[in-house]
Amino acid sequence: MLEVDVTGQVGAFSLSACFSGGAGVTALFGQSGAGKTTITNMIAGLVKPTAGRIIVKGEVLFDAAQGINMSLRQRRIGQVYQDARLFPHLTVRSNLTFARWAGGRSTTRSFDEVVGLLGIAELLDRKPAHLSGGERQRVAIGRALLSDPRILLMDEPLASLDQGRKADILPYLDRLRQEAGLPIVYVSHAMEEVARLAETLVIVSGGKVLAHGPVADIMSRVDLGNATGRHEAGALLEGSVSHVDDGWGLAHVDLGQGQIMQIPDPSLSAGDAMRLRIRARDVALSLSPPTGLSIRNVLSGEVLQVTVEDGPYAEVVCAVAGQTLRARITRASAHELGLQPGLKIFMLVKSVAIERRQRMAVGHLSSGFRSGDKA
Numbered sequence: 343m344l345e346v347d348v349t350g351q352v353g354a355f356s357l358s359a360c361f362s363g364g365a366g367v368t369a370l371f372g373q374s375g376a377g378k379t380t381i382t383n384m385i386a387g388l389v390k391p392t393a394g395r396i397i398v399k400g401e402v403l404f405d406a407a408q409g410i411n412m413s414l415r416q417r418r419i420g421q422v423y424q425d426a427r428l429f430p431h432l433t434v435r436s437n438l439t440f441a442r443w444a445g446g447r448s449t450t451r452s453f454d455e456v457v458g459l460l461g462i463a464e465l466l467d468r469k470p471a472h473l474s475g476g477e478r479q480r481v482a483i484g485r486a487l488l489s490d491p492r493i494l495l496m497d498e499p500l501a502s503l504d505q506g507r508k509a510d511i512l513p514y515l516d517r518l519r520q521e522a523g524l525p526i527v528y529v530s531h532a533m534e535e536v537a538r539l540a541e542t543l544v545i546v547s548g549g550k551v552l553a554h555g556p557v558a559d560i561m562s563r564v565d566l567g568n569a570t571g572r573h574e575a576g577a578l579l580e581g582s583v584s585h586v587d588d589g590w591g592l593a594h595v596d597l598g599q600g601q602i603m604q605i606p607d608p609s610l611s612a613g614d615a616m617r618l619r620i621r622a623r624d625v626a627l628s629l630s631p632p633t634g635l636s637i638r639n640v641l642s643g644e645v646l647q648v649t650v651e652d653g654p655y656a657e658v659v660c661a662v663a664g665q666t667l668r669a670r671i672t673r674a675s676a677h678e679l680g681l682q683p684g685l686k687i688f689m690l691v692k693s694v695a696i697e698r699r700q701r702m703a704v705g706h707l708s709s710g711f712r713s714g715d716k717a
C-alpha cells in the first residue's frame with residue numbers, strides 16, 4: 343500500500359527514512375523534532391527528497407532515479423492537520439462541496455456516505471465558528487475524504503483537543519480506518535492513540551526510522567524503550583469477546599489457547615474483536631498460580647526475555663497465547679524469582695487497569711474483520 347524510502351534535508355536537519363505500511367493506519371511515532379512532519383511533507387510533495395522513492399497503492403509519486411516527481415495535484419493527497427483549517431465564511435456543507443469540486447474528479451465516495459461515516463449531518467448548515475473542536479476536525483476529515491485522495495495524511499489531528507473531545511472523535515477514526523479503504527498515515531506522539539488506531543507503527547527519532555512493523559510487535563520491543571517512552575511502555579493483546587457476564591459487568595476476552603482476560607465493559611458483545619493495551623507497569627509476575635487475590639486476570643505463559651536496567655527496574659517480556667506481554671517489575675523481584683528465558687510464569691493484570699482508553703473493539707468476527715487484516 344505504502345512504500346517510503348527517502349533521504350533529504352530541510353535546513354540543517356537531515357532525514358533518512360525507509361518503511362512500508364499496509365492497509366489501514368501507519369502511525370509515525372516519535373518525539374518533537376524527530377522528523378515526522380518532514381516525512382509527511384515528502385509524501386505530500388511539499389518537500390522534495392534528494393534521493394529515494396515513494397509509492398502509494400502501486401503508483402510511483404516520487405522516484406529520484408527515474409526522474410519522477412508528481413505534482414501536488416497528481417498525488418491526490420488528503421491532509422488533516424492539528425487545526426481544522428476550514429473556510430470560516432462557508433457553512434460545513436459548502437466547505438465539503440468545495441473540497442469535492444476542488445478535487446476535480448468524480449469521487450468514489452458520495453457526499454452522504456462521508457457525512458454518515460463522520461456523523462456530521464446535523465452540522466451541515468453551521469459555520470466553523472459554531473462547531474466544537476472535535477466537530478471541526480470531523481468536518482476537516484470529511485473534506486479530505488471528499489477530495490477523493492489516494493492516501494490520507496493526518497498530522498496530530500487530535501493534539502488540540504482535550505481528553506473528552508479526543509474520546510468523542512476516536513470512534514469516528516476507528517470507523518474511518520475500517521471503512522474508508524485507503525491508506526492513512528497518522529502522526530502522533532500519544533501512544534494510546536497509536537495503540538488504538540494503528541496497524542503499522544513506525545518509530546522516528548533524530549531523522550531516522552528506528553523500527554517499523556506490526557504495532558503489537560514494535561510495542562513489545564524493550565530495546566525501543568527510550569523512543570517509545572518507559573512510563574507508557576506496554577504491549578497489545580488481541581482477542582475476541584467470548585461472552586459477557588452482565589451480572590458482574592465483565593466481558594470475557596479470549597486471547598486464544600484458553601487464556602481469558604476479564605474486562606469491565608458490559609457494553610461489549612460476544613464476537614467483538616478486541617485490542618487491549620496493557621501497560622508494563624500494570625503487570626505483576628508469579629511463579630505459581632496465585633490464590634486468595636482480588637486480581638481476576640491470571641495468564642500463563644513463559645518468560646521470553648529479561649532486561650535488567652541500571653536503576654531499580656527490570657523489563658520482562660513474556661509469551662502468552664502466541665502473543666507477547668511486558669511486565670515492569672523491580673530488579674530485586676526479578677532476581678528473587680530467578681527469572682530467565684524459558685521459565686513458566688503467571689502474569690497478573692488488574693481488570694481495572696484496562697481503562698476505557700486502553701481497550702478498543704476493532705471489528706466483529708461475524709463481519710469477517712479482524713484487526714491486522716490486510717485489504
Ligand SMILES: Nc1ncnc2c1ncn2[C@@H]1O[C@H](COP(=O)(O)OP(=O)(O)OP(=O)(O)O)[C@@H](O)[C@H]1O
Binds near residue numbers: 353354376378381
Ligand atoms: N523548513 C525547514 N527549515 C529548517 N528546518 C526545518 C524545516 N522544517 C523542519 N525543520 C526542522 O527539522 C526537524 C524535524 O522537524 P519535523 O517538523 O519534521 O519534526 P516532527 O517530528 O514532526 O516534530 P513535532 O512533533 O514537533 O511536529 C526539526 O528540528 C525542525 O526544526
